[in-house]
Every structure is written in C-alpha cells, then in structure tokens.
Amino acid sequence: MNILPDANFFQKTMPQTEKNEYLLEVEHLSMTIERYEKGLNPIRQAVIRDFHLTIRKGEIIAIVGASGSGKSLLADAILGIQPKNAVVEGVLKYNNEPLSDKKKKELRGKEIMLIPQLTNALDPLMKVEKQVKSFLKIKNKRKLEEIFFQVGLDKKAMKQLPANLSGGMVRRVFAAMALASDAKLIIADEPTNGLDEEAANDMLRLLKMLAEQEKGIIFITHDIEAALKIADKIAVFYAGETVEIVARKHFIRGGAHLRHPYTKALWYALPQNGFQPFYPFQPSTTENSRGCQFVEHCPKAKTVCKERHPDLKTIHGGDKVRCFYA
Amino acid sequence: MQISQLIKTIMLRMIKFFSILIMVIVLSFTLVSFSPVDPIQSYLGAEMMVVSETQKEQIAEYYGLHEPKLKQFFKWFSTFVQGDFGVSLLYRQDVLTVIKERFSPSFWLMSFSWTLSGVVGYVLGAIAGMNEGKMVDRVIKTYSFILASTPAFWIGILFLIIFSVWLGLFPIGLGAPVGMLKADVTWFDRLKHIVLPALTLSVVGGANIILHTRQKMIETLNSEFIRFARAKGEYGFTLFWRHGFRNTLLPAVSVHFATFGELFGGAVLVEQVFSYPGLGQALVQAGLHNDVPLLLGIVVFSTAFVFIGNLMADILYTVIDRRIKPGETV
Amino acid sequence: MMKEKRIVEKVKQSKTQPKSNRSIVVLKLVGLLSVFLAIIISGFVIGTDHIEANMSAKNLSPSLMHPFGTDWLGRDMFMRTLKGLNVSFQVGLLAAAASAVIAFLLAVFASLNKWFDHLVTMMIDLFLSVPHLVTLMLISFVLGGGLKGVVIGIALTHWPTLTRVIRAEIMQLKTAEYVHISRKLGKKRSWIVKRHYLPHVLPQLFVGFILLFPHAILHESAITFLGFGLSPEQPAIGIILAESMKYLTAGKWWLAFFPGLSLIFLVALFDAVGNNLRKFFNPN
Numbered sequence: 045m046n047i048l049p050d051a052n053f054f055q056k057t058m059p060q061t062e063k064n065e066y067l068l069e070v071e072h073l074s075m076t077i078e079r080y081e082k083g084l085n086p087i088r089q090a091v092i093r094d095f096h097l098t099i100r101k102g103e104i105i106a107i108v109g110a111s112g113s114g115k116s117l118l119a120d121a122i123l124g125i126q127p128k129n130a131v132v133e134g135v136l137k138y139n140n141e142p143l144s145d146k147k148k149k150e151l152r153g154k155e156i157m158l159i160p161q162l163t164n165a166l167d168p169l170m171k172v173e174k175q176v177k178s179f180l181k182i183k184n185k186r187k188l189e190e191i192f193f194q195v196g197l198d199k200k201a202m203k204q205l206p207a208n209l210s211g212g213m214v215r216r217v218f219a220a221m222a223l224a225s226d227a228k229l230i231i232a233d234e235p236t237n238g239l240d241e242e243a244a245n246d247m248l249r250l251l252k253m254l255a256e257q258e259k260g261i262i263f264i265t266h267d268i269e270a271a272l273k274i275a276d277k278i279a280v281f282y283a284g285e286t287v288e289i290v291a292r293k294h295f296i297r298g299g300a301h302l303r304h305p306y307t308k309a310l311w312y313a314l315p316q317n318g319f320q321p322f323y324p325f326q327p328s329t330t331e332n333s334r335g336c337q338f339v340e341h342c343p344k345a346k347t348v349c350k351e352r353h354p355d356l357k358t359i360h361g362g363d364k365v366r367c368f369y370a
Numbered sequence: 371m372q373i374s375q376l377i378k379t380i381m382l383r384m385i386k387f388f389s390i391l392i393m394v395i396v397l398s399f400t401l402v403s404f405s406p407v408d409p410i411q412s413y414l415g416a417e418m419m420v421v422s423e424t425q426k427e428q429i430a431e432y433y434g435l436h437e438p439k440l441k442q443f444f445k446w447f448s449t450f451v452q453g454d455f456g457v458s459l460l461y462r463q464d465v466l467t468v469i470k471e472r473f474s475p476s477f478w479l480m481s482f483s484w485t486l487s488g489v490v491g492y493v494l495g496a497i498a499g500m501n502e503g504k505m506v507d508r509v510i511k512t513y514s515f516i517l518a519s520t521p522a523f524w525i526g527i528l529f530l531i532i533f534s535v536w537l538g539l540f541p542i543g544l545g546a547p548v549g550m551l552k553a554d555v556t557w558f559d560r561l562k563h564i565v566l567p568a569l570t571l572s573v574v575g576g577a578n579i580i581l582h583t584r585q586k587m588i589e590t591l592n593s594e595f596i597r598f599a600r601a602k603g604e605y606g607f608t609l610f611w612r613h614g615f616r617n618t619l620l621p622a623v624s625v626h627f628a629t630f631g632e633l634f635g636g637a638v639l640v641e642q643v644f645s646y647p648g649l650g651q652a653l654v655q656a657g658l659h660n661d662v663p664l665l666l667g668i669v670v671f672s673t674a675f676v677f678i679g680n681l682m683a684d685i686l687y688t689v690i691d692r693r694i695k696p697g698e699t700v
Numbered sequence: 701m702m703k704e705k706r707i708v709e710k711v712k713q714s715k716t717q718p719k720s721n722r723s724i725v726v727l728k729l730v731g732l733l734s735v736f737l738a739i740i741i742s743g744f745v746i747g748t749d750h751i752e753a754n755m756s757a758k759n760l761s762p763s764l765m766h767p768f769g770t771d772w773l774g775r776d777m778f779m780r781t782l783k784g785l786n787v788s789f790q791v792g793l794l795a796a797a798a799s800a801v802i803a804f805l806l807a808v809f810a811s812l813n814k815w816f817d818h819l820v821t822m823m824i825d826l827f828l829s830v831p832h833l834v835t836l837m838l839i840s841f842v843l844g845g846g847l848k849g850v851v852i853g854i855a856l857t858h859w860p861t862l863t864r865v866i867r868a869e870i871m872q873l874k875t876a877e878y879v880h881i882s883r884k885l886g887k888k889r890s891w892i893v894k895r896h897y898l899p900h901v902l903p904q905l906f907v908g909f910i911l912l913f914p915h916a917i918l919h920e921s922a923i924t925f926l927g928f929g930l931s932p933e934q935p936a937i938g939i940i941l942a943e944s945m946k947y948l949t950a951g952k953w954w955l956a957f958f959p960g961l962s963l964i965f966l967v968a969l970f971d972a973v974g975n976n977l978r979k980f981f982n983p984n
Binding site for chain 3: 386387390393394397398401402404505515516518519520521522523524525528530531535630631632634635638639642643653654656658660665668669672673675676678
C-alpha cells in the first residue's frame with residue numbers, strides 16, 4: 045500500500061475556485077419504514093428523521109453512530125435505492141441542483157458511488173473482474189490495471205469468484221470500483237467493518253486518497269477512532285438524526301468543544317480518554333414520539349426535552365448541535 | 371477436487387437409490403400378493419370359462435402359485451433383479467419390451483411439456499418476483515394458485531373441447547391417425563397428436579416453478595449485491611440479466627428437476643384423457659386389467675424416473691453451493 | 701415550502717396504507733368458511749330424487765332451470781355436481797384426517813430414539829420416491845378400488861410432508877427447557893406427548909390437515925377418473941368427468957366444464973382457508 049501517491053501531488057491540481065460550493069446538501073431528510081409485526085397493524089417506524097448534512101469536494105465527513113441507528117439506510121436514501129416499503133422525504137441538492145429520485149437514478153454509479161459494507165455485495169456467480177468492468181466507462185485496460193495495482197489487487201484475484209476472496213480483498217475491489225468510477229461523491233458504508241487493523245488502515249488510506257482526488261466522501265462508521273483519523277468533520281448520528289456536527293479538530297479536543305451529551309459520552313468512551321463505557325439504548329422510533337430522542341439517557345434532561353423536539357442549531361465555530369442546553 | 375466431490379455425492383445417491391428401490395420392490399410385491407386378484411383368472415382373462423380345472427392347476431403349478439409366499443417372492447425377486455420383469459398378461463409381451471415401447475411416446479410428451487412449463491414458468495415467476503406486490507405479480511400469483519388446485523385431466527378435457535371440438539385444430543386423441551400403418555405415420559401426424567397433451571401437461575406443471583422462481587427472485591432482489599448493483603446505477607433489464615437471471619436460473623432448473631414425480635403422475639392423467647398411447651396409459655390398463663407383472667414393472671420404472679430427476683436436482687444444488695461456498699463440503 | 705412538500709407526500713402515502721392485517725385474515729376466513737359450509741350442507745340436503753333420470757329433459761344445455769345443464773339421462777348436472785362435491789369433501793375429510801393422524805404418530809414415534817427416527821425418515825424417502833399417483837393406483841388396485849381403496853390410498857400417500865414438519869417441531873420441543881424438567885420430574889413419555897407435544901403441534905397439525913385437503917380431493921378425483929376409485933354409481937366428480945368424455949365430440953361441453961370448475965373452486969377454497977389459518981396462527 046506504500047505505492048499510494050503522496051498528498052501533495054493532488055493538492056497542486058486542486059482547483060481552488062469551487063471550494064465553497066457544496067457538493068451535496070441534505071436538509072430535513074427523513075425515512076419512514078412500514079412493517080408488520082406479528083400480523084397486527086402495520087407499524088410505521090421513522091428510521092431517519094430530520095437529517096442534515098453538507099459536504100464539499102475533497103471533504104470527508106464521517107457519520108458516526110451505533111450499529112442499528114439506521115446509517116446504512118441513510119446511504120440508501122441519498123442514492124435513492126431505499127427499500128420499497130420506505131418513504132423518503134426531505135430536500136437534497138447535488139451541485140446546487142435539486143436531487144430528485146429521477147436524478148438520483150441518473151447519477152448512481154456515475155456521479156455518486158457506494159462503497160458497500162458487506163462482502164456479499166458482489167454477485168456470487170460473477171467473476172470479480174467482470175463485475176468491476178461491467179459498469180465502468182474506462183475501457184482503457186492499462187488504466188484499469190493501474191488502479192488494481194494501486195489498491196493492491198493482483199490479476200489472479202480478479203479472475204476469481206467473490207467467494208474465493210478474503211474480506212480485505214473484497215473491500216479493495218470496492219475501492220477499485222470507486223477509484224475507477226468518475227464519481228464525485230462517494231458514500232462509504234462501514235468500509236472498515238470486520239477488517240483487521242492493517243487492512244482497515246489500508247482502507248482509510250484509500251479513502252483519503254479518493255478525497256485528495258477532489259471527491260467528497262461520506263464515511264459512515266461506528267468506529268470513532270477510524271473517523272478521527274481521516275474525517276474533516278464528524279456528524280454524530282443517534283436514533284435516526286444528527287445530534288451534532290463537529291469539526292475534527294474540535295472533536296479531538298473534547299470537553300467543552302463537544303456540546304451534545306451523547307457526543308460527550310462517545311468521547312469519554314474512547315480509550316485515550318478513560319474508556320468509560322457508554323452504550324445508550326437506541327429508542328424505538330415510532331413516529332408519534334415527541335421530544336428529544338436522547339431524553340431518557342440524558343443527565344441534563346428537563347421537562348422541555350420531553351415535550352419539544354430540539355432543532356439543529358449552528359453554534360460558534362460552525363459546528364452544529366441538537367440540544368436546548370448547548 | 372470438485373469433480374471428485376461431485377462423484378462422491380452421486381455415488382451416495384446411487385446407494386440410497388438402490389436401497390430404496392429394493393424396498394419399493396419388496397413393498398409392492400407384498401401389497402400385490404395380498405390383493406384379492408386371482409392370478410390365474412387375470413392370466414387367462416376371458417378364456418377362464420373354457421379352460422378346465424386341470425389346466426388351471428397346471429398353470430398354478432407352472433407359476434409356483436401353491437408355494438409359500440416367501441418362496442414365491444424370492445423366486446420372483448431373483449429373476450427380477452436379473453432384469454427379467456416377467457411377461458405382461460395384457461400385452462402378452464415381455465414387460466421390459468412393453469415399457470420400452472410405451473415410454474418412447476411418454477418421453478417425448480414429458481420432455482416437451484417439461485421444457486415448455488420450465489421456460490414459461492420461469493419467465494412468469496421472474497416477472498412476478500420483480501414486480502412484487504404490484505398488479506402483474508398478483509395476477510400471476512393468483513393464476514398459479516388456481517392452477518395448483520386444477521386437476522390435470524380437467525384442463526385436458528377443456529383443451530379438447532376448445533381446440534379439437536370447437537376449433538377443430540387438433541385431433542381428438544391417440545398418438546397417430548386411426549387405422550394407419552405404423553410406417554405411414556409422418557412426424558407431422560405425431561406432432562399434431564402430441565401438441566394438446568403436451569400443452570395440457572405443461573400448463574399443469576407451471577404452477578410450482580412460477581411460485582418458486584418468484585420467491586427466489588424476491589430473495590435475490592433483496593440481497594446485498596443487488597443493492598450494490600443498483601447503487602452502481604444498474605436497473606431494469608440489465609440488472610435482471612446480469613444478476614437476477616444468473617442467480618435464479620440454476621435453482622429454478624434444479625427445482626424443476628425435482629418435480630419428475632408430478633410430471634409422471636400428470637402424464638398418466640393426460641394420456642388417459644387424450645388416449646395417448648404412452649406408459650401412463652399402459653399403467654392404467656395394467657391396473658384395471660390386473661396385469662400384475664406390468665404394474666410392478668412400471669412402479670419400479672417410475673421410481674427410477676423420479677430418482678433421475680432428484681439426482682439432477684441434487685447435482686445442480688451441489689454445483690451452485692460449491693460456487694457460493696467453495697470451502698465447505700456438503 | 702418544506703412543510704408543504706412533506707404534507708403532500710404524507711397524503712400520497714396514506715392511500716396505499718393497508719388495513720389491519722389480522723382482521724382481514726379473520727374476515728376472509730369467515731367468508732370462505734360460510735361459502736364452504738353452504739356447499740357441503742346443500743350436498744347433504746339434496747335427496748337422491750333430485751338426480752334421478754328424467755327422460756323428458758335429456759342433454760339440455762345450461763339454462764336458468766338447469767344452471768349446469770342436464771346429462772343424457774336428464775339428470776340435473778348442478779345437483780349431481782353438488783352431490784359430487786359432497787362426496788369429494790367426505791373422502792377428503794376422512795383421508796386428510798387419517799393422514800394427519802399418521803403424521804403425528806410417526807413424528808412421535810421418530811422422537812423416541814435414533815433408530816426409529818432413521819426408520820421414519822427412510823419411510824418418508826420411500827414414499828416420496830414413487831410418484832404419488834402411481835402409489836395411489838397400486839394401493840387402490842390392491843384394495844380392489846372403491847371408496848375404501850381411495851380413502852386408504854390417499855391416507856397412506858399424503859402423510860410424508862406433514863410428518864417432516866411435525867417431526868422437526870417435536871425435535872425442537874425435545875430440547876425445550878420445560879420438557880427437560882418434566883422428564884427429570886419422572887413424567888412418563890405418554891404424559892409428555894399428551895401434555896407437551898400434542899398441544900404445541902396441534903395448530904400446525906390442523907393447518908397441515910386443512911392444506912392436505914385440496915391434495916386429497918384432487919387425487920380422489922384423479923384416481924376415480926382413471927377408474928380406480930369410486931364406482932360409477934356414486935356421484936363423484938371424477939366419475940362425472942370420465943363419463944363426460946364420451947359426449948365431448950357431441951358438443952356437450954357443460955357436462956365437463958361446470959363440475960370441474962366447481963371442484964377447482966372447492967379446492968381453491970380449502971387452499972385459501974388453510975393459508976389464512978396459517979397466517980392466523982403464524983403471522984410471519
């Protein structure tokens with residue numbers, strides 16, 4: 045993996061003019077899923093509610109949250125590939141243009157690309173090489189080989205069926221796909237999950253490299269440490285909503301720089317900060333629940349927190365937080 | 371490595387098959403020996419009246435009918451496993467010869483309709499699965515549920531009424547025109563006589579494959595690799611062709627092979643409706659006219675037929691499994 | 701503007717919202733059962749005088765008087781069909797019930813020890829390795845046909861799949877905590893079977909029994925059609941359809957069309973009842 049080009053190479057070619065334009069803006073994004081439990085009435089579950097995100101070119105934003113908090117569905121919602129029984133609402137803009145479902149369909153795999161979480165995201169019956177090639181515009185064989193070389197995939201692996209590759213190898217295949225695509229926005233859904241430390245670091249380096257190629261990266265993960273290694277901003281995801289968006293430099297300082305009690309708890313749970321275990325239960329998010337999602341676990345909760353739902357407010361330094369008392 | 375695994379699977383199946391076959395033979399023989407049918411009467415048929423008691427006694431002696439049942443069985447069994455299935459009382463021919471002759475038209479009938487129902491069933495099932503919950507899906511699902519409750523012979527009768535009686539497109543029945551010498555029957559004659567029975571049999575056989583393919587397609591479409599393929603911008607027919615088709619075809623073919631039992635049963639009924647001179651009709655005749663040797667012969671033959679279907683299904687499953695989980699052994 | 705958009709989408713979505721699932725299942729069940737009862741009761745009520753020969757009304761095509769037409773003896777096909785369905789129902793009831801009992805007994809037998817389990821599995825394989833219809837013909841042949849032959853034949857051929865289901869269920873129960881406790885408390889096997897196994901598998905047994913019905917009825921009509929089943933005097937659907945074959949070329953389509961359609965209706969009805977019952981007991 046030491047063959048990655050150094051960061052400066054890309055810095056030089058970076059066009060500075062567009063820097064302030066958002067690549068993707070997400071406002072009030074919500075997803076409701078209708079499901080049946082025990083054959084009774086359908087239950088409508090809000091898996092994502094009032095989600096906000098902005099991302100620029102070359103920026104890595106980590107979305108950090110516990111497993112089961114609906115992070116993968118977030119990727120689906122942005123890509124427009126949500127399950128049939130899901131309803132997505134909200135305003136999405138891509139390059140300042142509204143991102144409708146039709147537009148999403150056009151952009152999928154071209155402008156917006158997914159790095160999936162599970163290794164079974166490859167068709168079990170198709171050779172890896174064919175799966176990589178099948179959707180790419182690059183017919184230039186040399187360029188493709190260069191990419192495989194960059195991510196550390198040999199030719200032999202490419203001729204295999206997915207089941208014959210290790211988890212780390214499959215992630216490299218995903219990375220190669222993202223590299224070879226012309227995508228400007230890459231959503232990496234738990235790309236380091238299940239990898240050993242070395243392979244995970246390789247993956248993080250690849251993500252960094254993609255960002256240096258002027259691509260915006262949404263890095264979905266439950267691993268804060270991994271997020272802190274490469275992300276510019278951390279969006280903390282709890283029970284289907286962003287509770288806080290903090291710049292990385294603020295997050296690592298911790299303490300007063302973190303406003304939301306959940307974020308604070310996450311910070312204190314980091315090994316270097318005392319390792320205080322904190323696993324708040326994800327509340328079931330049926331749609332009628334009023335008030336703050338975190339109220340049951342919050343040390344600061346007052347009556348108002350039970351009755352009203354706090355909005356995401358911008359605070360000093362450009363960070364955002366969803367709490368009445370921040 | 372993989373091939374040797376496959377051979378092992380097949381060998382195990384064969385061993386199981388032969389043990390089951392022996393059980394089928396023993397059980398059938400036992401059953402038949404308890405039947406109230408008088409073997410001498412079924413042997414003589416209408417001649418029963420004109421044959422004297424002494425002659426009957428001689429026949430009984432010849433066939434060893436006075437010996438204990440167990441001894442009779444072993445005598446019969448030893449000739450049976452040597453490939454001598456006895457003589458059909460009805461056709462006055464070697465049972466194996468009758469089966470061979472009769473299976474040929476049945477084989478064409480069954481392969482024709484098996485292929486047709488497979489292709490049409492797969493297509494319908496795939497369409498339904500890809501449109502889960504929509505109108506098309508509901509129509510196809512209802513169609514196959516109704517089909518599953520429809521007797522094969524009734525569809526045959528219906529087709530006869532519509533296509534032969536009303537529209538006059540096809541002959542009423544039989545395998546070839548009546549009164550024609552075997553040598554004079556053209557392939558076109560045969561084709562005309564096979565179309566309606568085969569169509570009937572394929573319609574009946576479609577329900578299972580439709581419902582299975584639908585289920586498998588829904589499962590596949592919910593898989594992670596379809597999600598990723600969609601994220602990569604694939605949709606519609608490309609998505610189906612590249613991922614859906616590949617992942618549902620082999621399981622569908624495999625399941626279709628496992629329906630040989632129903633196929634055989636369906637053929638018996640359809641042949642009866644269309645007076646189609648196949649093995650099924652021979653079976654019905656054997657049963658109705660107490661032709662025990664032929665009956666037992668066909669029971670054993672149909673067991674082998676079902677086994678071949680199941681074996682094919684097993685082999686296909688092994689192949690699929692090996693591609694998805696190469697390390698594991700079955 | 702945002703708010704407006706959300707409201708619009710909410711309205712759109714509420715349209716496709718299905719009603720309560722469970723009450724639909726119950727409603728369907730009630731509807732299906734009442735139709736079914738109507739068919740069966742009418743079959744019992746109709747006397748033999750309704751299907752007696754009437755030479756003044758031979759070979760009539762369907763009309764208001766005779767909705768299914770009449771046959772070559774002037775018998776009303778609608779009445780014959782209802783009678784036939786009734787016979788089918790009785791045969792199906794007997795055979796499916798017997799099959800369900802066999803399935804339960806074999807499943808319990810298999811649970812006693814490893815060898816019995818092997819034996820039962822082997823028997824299942826054995827019965828599934830010969831085409832159903834062929835086994836059925838063999839058994840009917842041996843028993844000399846008739847009602848007895850058909851019922852026993854169907855009962856003896858339809859148990860394997862249900863046995864598999866019940867066997868798996870009892871296997872699971874065997875390892876359950878409360879069964880262990882009962883065993884440790886020194887309860888007899890028969891007690892455990894009666895108090896633990898039977899109540900637990902009863903719903904499945906019942907649903908299995910209902911779902912066996914359609915198969916039993918279809919096989920009864922098939923075997924009767926082939927001439928192995930019920931005798932020509934009995935007003936069975938299989939007999940009606942076999943007889944109709946002789947009159948097809950003469951254009952008497954109604955002799956076959958309506959009776960067959962009614963049979964499909966009855967079978968589909970049972971299938972629907974069975975599937976709804978399954979949903980009722982096990983919503984997933």
